[in-house]
Amino acid sequence: MTIAPARHNGELGQAAWSDAQLLYALEEVVEKELNRHLKIAKDWMPHEYVPWSDGRNFPGPLDGEAWDPAQSKVSDIGRIALVVNLLTEDNLPSYHHEIATLFGRDGAWGTWVHRWTAEEGRHGIVMRDYLLTSRAVDPDQLEQFRMAHMSEGFESDNAHSMLHSVAYVAFQELATRISHRNTGHHSGDPVCDRMLARIATDENLHMVFYRNLLGAAFEMAPDQTMCAVRDVVTGFRMPGHGMPGFERSAARMAIGGIYNMRIHHDDVLQPVLRYLKVLEIGGLGPAGLAAQEELGLFMDGLDSQARKFDERQAAILARREANRRA
Template sequence: MILTGSRLEVMHFVGEKVEGYMKEFLKPVETYWQPADLLPDPTQENFLEEVKLLRESARELSYDYMAVLIGDTITEEALPTYESWLMEVEGVNQADYDQGWSKWVRAWTAEENRHGDLLNKFLYLSGRVNMRAMEQSTQYLISDGFDIGTGRDPYRNFVYTSFQELATNISHRRTATLAKQAGCPQLSKICGVIASDEMRHAKAYSAFIREVFAVDPSEMMLAFEDMMRKKIVMPAHFLRETGTKIGETFSHFSDAAQRLGVYTTIDYIEIMESLLNEWQIETVTDLNDAGQRARDYLVALPARLRRIADRTRIPTLEYPFSWIA
């Protein structure tokens, strides 16, 4: 069935299935992990000994690693910005408490909120972090807001979240591996469980896009093309420290991630390729002329980006982050 109406009509159509997706891709609060499950228990007699062991293992983490982990934490803690943005997307009605889309946004946010909470507590206990400087950056990031190039368009927002959840899965998965290699198994487990959440969420948003492609293929293709032409920016692209300009710290954080191999230009390209395959872009039918041109652009884009990536140099200069003690 092809819908020829507005985004609102499509969102209503897909929204009737959202509760089923919530059961498939979100976990029950009562049975799923909470930050307290992965950290020393302050009610136990051995709490201080466990904290001592945590601090000893954290000493082996490199400077760049700490910068990336702190930047990841600040990004995760900016959830109020992301929820308020998604609640304004066309077709989401936060005034209707029982509407499927508003329930999804709240439940997704609640799962994501655990990530920043968990990482923040680990960093606090590690003794490696100037917590006040980090907290200032978090406050700046939330108060500065963000502009991810989607507007209130649900199609563009779904492209963004599909891409971004895959990117954060890669980042947290790689920090888990590096923590294990550095002899910090507790942090490795922490990053691993967060990465698992991100992958489930990526699958959900990808499923929403498949639903849209089935009923509004040309407009969905054009939205996908538009987001790829703009390039997907990270949600923390306004990241800054006290005394720096908006976005200045983010470039240094990105450089550290590139040096570590936590998230690279090649990862960006491979995520795009995975989405092209996931949504079977080459075989989408019922496209108008503009949709066909958009499809051709998307299919050819990864090869073009790889040619550019071959000329990209990874910065070698470390930056003195105010966050690291």
Template sequence: MGVGQQLAAAGGCDWDPEQSQLSDVARAAMITNLLTEDNLPSYHREAAGSFSQDGPWGAWVNRWTAEENRHGIAIRDYLVVTRGVDLVALEQARMEHVTNGFTSTDEERAMHNSEFLMSVAYVTFQELATRVSHRNTGKVCDEPIADRLLQRIAADENLHMIFYRNMCEAALELSPDQALDAVGAVVENFRMPGQGMPDFRRNGVLMAKHGIYDLRQHLEEVVMPNLRKWRIFERTDFSPVGEARRDQLAAFLEDLQTKVVKFEEQRDRLLAREAAERERMAS
């Protein structure tokens, strides 16, 4: 109902939740992913400032921006045509999020003396995290067009990740200690670019609760694949300072694994309580 119809202001009808084919979880994930893509002006500014606006880097940044822009266009077009979400609320959230922008904090900039290496390391993990989020969002949509759309977007994100991952690998060959320090700083202080958008915490909790992007996925599908690809814990070219930094990273990962187990135990208890409550209400 309502698919492809005009909104009330254009002679149609306003959005109603019953018009959406998406579950509450799928809507939350689609909105979070879309608003993350929408903040592209900030990402372009950060990338151009960290890399360059000239030569090969300038060409890459502009092409990357153009490709990322298509992701937001495609997701929004899908939601508009299918009336998947409240479009008025979506636009209000977009205006707020893009107006606030996204930038590195002073603390993040102070962590490392190479903004270039920090940026390359960050986007390597961020692109892979975005790929995981898009792919799993497509699955929970339980709608074939949304699933295919987000599969295609996830494939784009994976190609972007491979480029940045290769840059990090080259940096590790040229300056192992410095590159490791950047990688460690990013892993230990990682934050998704969508932080700061309206309802980010609520939607993020829903996404983690339902397996779209949770702590285990972050560790096992985002962090560890890159560290294994770079052979961080097998390399022999770090100085004593670099080896100490690697030990610090290893300790962080061990602690993160403990947090993964605790999170899953809490989630399982919560889901069990909710299932019991649904059963009680149905009886």
């Protein structure tokens, strides 16, 4: 079977690929990356990371002990970030629907979709078991937030094309890895830190899969891929943006060093763009060149904004330390 000639798109300056053509053309790359992933990824047991001996009943039919913040071993910022991270994982059914609809359920694409979903499912399982067993968070509030967040579902900001979705998850998986890892570091609980480090390892492998796929897309359709990356980077939002109280939680996580503008620029966007040499790609048409230039200007502007955030963060933390010592 041969791929039908891509239709010419004057705006892009190149022959434009349809989603169906790209899915077919990238199937071999997906199979290669899937095999690499399966060879490297290590199965692990969620229950082995949960401190079950710390568990006890909550109020209700089993007439247990009510939750109190003093029972939590994690820091305040750790508790906030853990709830945000878990609620993000909880929306897995919506994420699965999104990528299964876009990538399909057959062949290497389908195998990857189901494998990715199974691995992500472990993350939600172990995080919830840890949070409830260790009494790290208010269980009633956690369930209320879960119901509200999942009732809203999830709809991607990047439903423009298959390339938009691939570009988004390449950055989002790395952002999730960084958020989990920093949450563990700031949690104050070695058990939590170890659990989130295990999750972060998975997220990094997922990022590598999508990053390499994005690199192959640049070789096949450089203008279209550059435009998709430009759109994703300049409009990026984490998938949990619709959860209850997200803006306030995100602000506190930013000041607390979990995830902020500086981290987003230095540890998420820059590594992917640099690895793929996105700002150095040549041979682009008019639209691709314009997108590349816009992307470079955006990154410069984001770096300037991050410097201003760094200054504000330092001032806030200094005031807090002064108040603590007073």
